[in-house]
Amino acid sequence: MDVDTALRTRGSTRAFLNRPVAHEMVATLLEAARFAPSGTNIQPWQVHVVTGETRERVCREVRHAAAHERAQHKAPFDFYPTQWREPYLGRRRACGWGLYSTLGIVKGDHAAGLEQELRNYDFFGAPVGLLFFIDNDLPIGSWLDYGMFVQSIMLSAVSHGLATCPQYSWSNFHQVIRPILGVPESQTLICGVALGYADPAAAVNSYRPTRLPVEEFTSWHGNDV
Numbered sequence: 675m676d677v678d679t680a681l682r683t684r685g686s687t688r689a690f691l692n693r694p695v696a697h698e699m700v701a702t703l704l705e706a707a708r709f710a711p712s713g714t715n716i717q718p719w720q721v722h723v724v725t726g727e728t729r730e731r732v733c734r735e736v737r738h739a740a741a742h743e744r745a746q747h748k749a750p751f752d753f754y755p756t757q758w759r760e761p762y763l764g765r766r767r768a769c770g771w772g773l774y775s776t777l778g779i780v781k782g783d784h785a786a787g788l789e790q791e792l793r794n795y796d797f798f799g800a801p802v803g804l805l806f807f808i809d810n811d812l813p814i815g816s817w818l819d820y821g822m823f824v825q826s827i828m829l830s831a832v833s834h835g836l837a838t839c840p841q842y843s844w845s846n847f848h849q850v851i852r853p854i855l856g857v858p859e860s861q862t863l864i865c866g867v868a869l870g871y872a873d874p875a876a877a878v879n880s881y882r883p884t885r886l887p888v889e890e891f892t893s894w895h896g897n898d899v
């Protein structure tokens with residue numbers, strides 16, 4: 675598969691088949707992604723692959739925390755703006771309602787919305803969870819490196835017939851996850867990725883958010899191209 679096709683066909687998958695992913699396959703994706711660029715080649719990534727009983731434990735404990743003690747848990751960084759404004763607010767709403775409409779969730783149905791949110795903490799049924807940590811003392815440039823690394827994993831996954839969902843949500847529960855995986859306080863949980871085989875029958879996977887046309891985010895300068 676060429677890179678452009680992988681870019682265009684990758685989509686956030688929120689329902690997976692109950693089909694295992696071979697250890698060698700996960701290793702293949704990481705083997706490809708390790709060639710991602712990073713400023714001065716510092717390679718700031720620390721990846722935890724969770725499967726089997728560890729995956730079950732992470733999901734069980736985080737789901738419990740999310741359902742019963744949500745107020746006590748928060749990511750140690752702002753992922754979203756603290757003050758939403760246009761045009762981002764409108765795009766965010768369109769994404770949320772588009773997703774909910776594929777699930778038949780109507781405005782005001784907070785219980786159904788919460789249930790969908792809690793599916794994050796089952797990796798949407800994916801058999802493999804990837805949790806990405808970074809040393810706390812690495813600044814924003816390394817987070818930029820990290821995005822390239824995570825996208826590399828997701829594109830490699832597409833090229834091997836696998837599906838993914840990047841998940842910020844796990845960061846809120848870093849205090850629950852860290853002791854299970856033995857990760858020191860000196861590292862931050864940036865995000866997770868659910869990895870597995872997409873369930874083609876699940877309506878939620880049919881949702882494809884729109885994108886801006888190139889002209890809306892590009893200013894061309896000069897006249898050589």
Ligand SMILES: Cc1cc2nc3c(=O)[nH]c(=O)nc-3n(C[C@H](O)[C@H](O)[C@H](O)COP(=O)(O)O)c2cc1C
Nearest residue numbers: 684685686769794839840841842843844865882883
């Ligand atoms: C860093 C990052 C974190 C995300 N976190 C979540 C999440 O916690 N839960 C979720 O359902 N989707 C999450 N998403 C998926 C976005 O909603 C999705 O990428 C966006 O709507 C565009 O859709 P697409 O990925 O299908 O193209 C995240 C995406 C990124 C890049």
